[in-house]
Amino acid sequence: MAWQLHYTSARRGPTGRAGFQFVAETPGLPDGVRAGVTPYLSYRPPPDAPLSPDDAELAAFPLSLLYDRVDGRPLLLRCRYLGRDYSGRYGNFFAHAVVAEPEDLEGLRPAELWHAPHWTHDPAPDPALDRLDELTPGAALDPEALAAWLAGRGPDDPYALLGRLVDAVADVLDRGHGRVVLVADDVELIARWIAVVSYSVPVEAAARLSFVTYTGDPGGAAQRLVGTTPAIWAAAQHHASHAQAFDLRGGTGSGTAAGTASRFARTVAACWRDGDFGGLDALAELAPLDDPAREGAAALLALCRGDTTVTVDEEGAAAELLSRHGSGIPEWVWRDLVPGVPSMGLDLALAVHERARDAGAAEVARQCARRVADRVAEAMARASGLVAVVAAAGVAERAGVSPDPARVAEAAARCARAGAGDVADALSGCPTALRDALFDGVVGGLAESGEAERTAALTPAACDLLYAHAERLRTAPAVACAVLASVGRRGPGRRIAVTGDLLRLDGCDPDVLDTALREVWATPPTVAECAELLDAHGTSVADRPALAALPSRTLTRLAFPGGDRLADAETLRLAGRVRDLVPDGRSGRDAALVQAYAKAITAGPPDAARAVAEIAAADGATPQLAGEAFAGAARRLARRPPAYRAELLAGLPTGARARLGARWTAELPARARSGRVPLRGDDLERRNDLVEVVLRLRARGGGDPALEAWARTAAGRWLAAKQLDGRLSRSPELRAVLRDLLAEDASAREGR
Numbered sequence: 001m002a003w004q005l006h007y008t009s010a011r012r013g014p015t016g017r018a019g020f021q022f023v024a025e026t027p028g029l030p031d032g033v034r035a036g037v038t039p040y041l042s043y044r045p046p047p048d049a050p051l052s053p054d055d056a057e058l059a060a061f062p063l064s065l066l067y068d069r070v071d072g073r074p075l076l077l078r079c080r081y082l083g084r085d086y087s088g089r090y091g092n093f094f095a096h097a098v099v100a101e102p103e104d105l106e107g108l109r110p111a112e113l114w115h116a117p118h119w120t121h122d123p124a125p126d127p128a129l130d131r132l133d134e135l136t137p138g139a140a141l142d143p144e145a146l147a148a149w150l151a152g153r154g155p156d157d158p159y160a161l162l163g164r165l166v167d168a169v170a171d172v173l174d175r176g177h178g179r180v181v182l183v184a185d186d187v188e189l190i191a192r193w194i195a196v197v198s199y200s201v202p203v204e205a206a207a208r209l210s211f212v213t214y215t216g217d218p219g220g221a222a223q224r225l226v227g228t229t230p231a232i233w234a235a236a237q238h239h240a241s242h243a244q245a246f247d248l249r250g251g252t253g254s255g256t257a258a259g260t261a262s263r264f265a266r267t268v269a270a271c272w273r274d275g276d277f278g279g280l281d282a283l284a285e286l287a288p289l290d291d292p293a294r295e296g297a298a299a300l301l302a303l304c305r306g307d308t309t310v311t312v313d314e315e316g317a318a319a320e321l322l323s324r325h326g327s328g329i330p331e332w333v334w335r336d337l338v339p340g341v342p343s344m345g346l347d348l349a350l351a352v353h354e355r356a357r358d359a360g361a362a363e364v365a366r367q368c369a370r371r372v373a374d375r376v377a378e379a380m381a382r383a384s385g386l387v388a389v390v391a392a393a394g395v396a397e398r399a400g401v402s403p404d405p406a407r408v409a410e411a412a413a414r415c416a417r418a419g420a421g422d423v424a425d426a427l428s429g430c431p432t433a434l435r436d437a438l439f440d441g442v443v444g445g446l447a448e449s450g451e452a453e454r455t456a457a458l459t460p461a462a463c464d465l466l467y468a469h470a471e472r473l474r475t476a477p478a479v480a481c482a483v484l485a486s487v488g489r490r491g492p493g494r495r496i497a498v499t500g501d502l503l504r505l506d507g508c509d510p511d512v513l514d515t516a517l518r519e520v521w522a523t524p525p526t527v528a529e530c531a532e533l534l535d536a537h538g539t540s541v542a543d544r545p546a547l548a549a550l551p552s553r554t555l556t557r558l559a560f561p562g563g564d565r566l567a568d569a570e571t572l573r574l575a576g577r578v579r580d581l582v583p584d585g586r587s588g589r590d591a592a593l594v595q596a597y598a599k600a601i602t603a604g605p606p607d608a609a610r611a612v613a614e615i616a617a618a619d620g621a622t623p624q625l626a627g628e629a630f631a632g633a634a635r636r637l638a639r640r641p642p643a644y645r646a647e648l649l650a651g652l653p654t655g656a657r658a659r660l661g662a663r664w665t666a667e668l669p670a671r672a673r674s675g676r677v678p679l680r681g682d683d684l685e686r687r688n689d690l691v692e693v694v695l696r697l698r699a700r701g702g703g704d705p706a707l708e709a710w711a712r713t714a715a716g717r718w719l720a721a722k723q724l725d726g727r728l729s730r731s732p733e734l735r736a737v738l739r740d741l742l743a744e745d746a747s748a749r750e751g752r
Contacts, residue, residue: 005029006129077095170264191227215227352364458483458486477505488521524554559624609647631663649704
């Protein structure tokens with residue numbers, strides 16, 4: 001039931017005053033309705049209309065039918081210009097308002113009430129208006145009449161205009177603000193277009209589509225669809241540049257809204273062109289005008305009708321629609337979709353399959369499963385990366401379709417040959433049932449790829465995943481070497497196991513294998529690790545140059561600084577193990593040198609002398625190791641008593657004796673080396689010990705010229721001679737040797 005109100009300028013209204021006022025209304029009007037209607041009550045004549053129109057001219061003034069909502073109730077307001085008021089002044093108009101409850105418009109579009117029989121042209125003489133039990137649509141704006149009118153528009157293309165107009169209205173509804181302006185001299189033309197748009201959307205959407213057929217202020221109108229005249233728009237458009245405008249006079253909708261219509265809008269226009277009101281109902285059932293899924297609804301309807309021009313983006317919108325609405329998709333969609341399945345893309349076919357299966361639409365689900373399989377094969381064939389291959393396989397799995405493992409492997413191999421950089425992501429995301437096929441394809445493709453492509457593909461993450469299936473790498477030695485080298489280099493704790501994997505590879509190029517082993521062992525092993533390597537792989541270590549050198553590298557690193565760690569128990573155990581398993585080559589000789597070092601610093605003089613001589617000779621050993629071992633042995637032997645040291649020197653070959661003597665003098669403080677005095681404490685003791693070593697060696701019938709020359713200098717000064725004489729007071733034989741040594745120096749000076 002609806003209430004009516006009449007509004008105009010009257011000499012004397014119900015309240016007894018003059019001027020614009022409500023002159024009649026339905027009794028029992030709800031509170032607030034009159035105040036809610038008041039802001040909409042206005043009429044501004046077109047600027048090019050006659051200022052003093054007669055009755056014939058008044059009929060040409062545009063009627064204004066406004067539809068909006070007031071406090072949740074539909075408001076329909078029809079305004080007609082009357083010209084003069086009771087006082088003879090121009091500017092009077094008559095407004096007839098109808099305020100209804102929402103259920104009063106159920107099943108109706110407000111635009112249908114353009115020529116409704118309840119409208120009156122003049123104010124009622126009785127201030128009490130009847131309630132309207134029913135809102136009856138007017139004639140000439142039913143869908144069939146409007147379709148005939150559009151078809152008869154002559155050479156113009158009203159359907160292109162309709163498409164752009166529908167998009168513009170949808171955009172305004174999406175944003176929730178703004179307006180679409182319809183410009184024409186004939187308000188009847190504007191009303192027809194508003195009616196066409198209203199019939200193009202569901203009843204619920206039409207109820208939210210506010211409009212006004214004519215306004216003198218299009219920039220200030222609050223409605224979404226706004227009609228006005230060319231003269232008004234020419235003056236207002238600069239202040240309403242945000243509005244989308246359509247000039248309806250040419251029939252093609254020229255103006256700010258020109259452009260290509262969306263799939264939804266084109267579908268709406270096609271339905272009008274074909275008189276297909278069922279299609280409009282179908283669109284409305286799938287998605288209303290203000291629903292972002294409307295593009296998907298149009299695409300879905302096109303597929304139902306066998307349209308093969310649906311784009312990838314439109315298919316994506318259709319898939320989104322299906323995912324959103326699920327079981328809410330009408331049953332007729334599943335029935336009608338069967339012919340459209342062969343043209344569907346992968347994502348849409350999958351979405352349709354899932355929803356059809358849930359809905360019990362067996363035939364569509366079966367057709368889509370077949371389509372998914374075909375599309376998966378196509379996607380794999382053109383995939384540019386492994387992740388794309390895996391994605392296609394995942395889609396197939398979701399659809400319950402098992403891709404051919406051979407195709408998966410073939411696609412993976414092709415991508416790997418091209419240097420695919422997504423190996424890790426693909427392997428970790430691949431369906432379990434297809435992982436072996438993907439793995440074999442990747443490995444096979446990498447085996448056939450160039451070095452640069454293989455390096456790019458084998459990232460650390462990819463290598464770790466491939467290493468988890470190391471046995472499957474054996475068929476591609478080059479790939480296996482690269483993977484194992486990466487894993488071993490980055491994981492010291494896995495180096496021994498990785499080395500075993502490398503040694504067990506069949507058909508591997510020796511140089512490639514050695515390169516991988518060198519990468520794994522770029523950092524020398526610890527003593528324990530080297531021993532474990534020898535225990536694990538035995539004589540295989542000697543067979544591979546990259547491994548055979550590892551004991552030498554380990555022992556050489558232990559020698560610095562000064563060979564202190566060469567005598568450790570674990571070092572000596574390693575040296576023994578090396579000599580057992582790798583007796584030949586540099587590692588074996590280095591191990592022998594380490595054992596000689598241990599003997600040199602622990603054995604009696606004869607054996608120590610032989611060990612020092614062996615270290616000094618360093619036959620085939622690593623020079624750095626030999627040098628540090630000799631320096632360390634010399635430093636530790638310098639701590640032995642003079643008698644031991646003299647006997648040791650006596651047992652050495654001449655060259656080794658001279659070298660050891662030079663090390664001992666070099667270890668003395670600078671003042672002691674030069675013979676300068678005075679010396680105190682340890683420095684004095686060390687000098688005197690070394691002089692005694694020289695004297696004892698001379699007494700044994702041996703000697704070293706450089707040591708004796710130093711001793712003469714060191715003992716030749718008065719204080720040094722006195723100190724040494726006191727030290728040797730209980731060794732008359734050594735005192736005699738000292739006198740002879742010094743006498744030789746004096747004789748040499750006299751001879752000069």
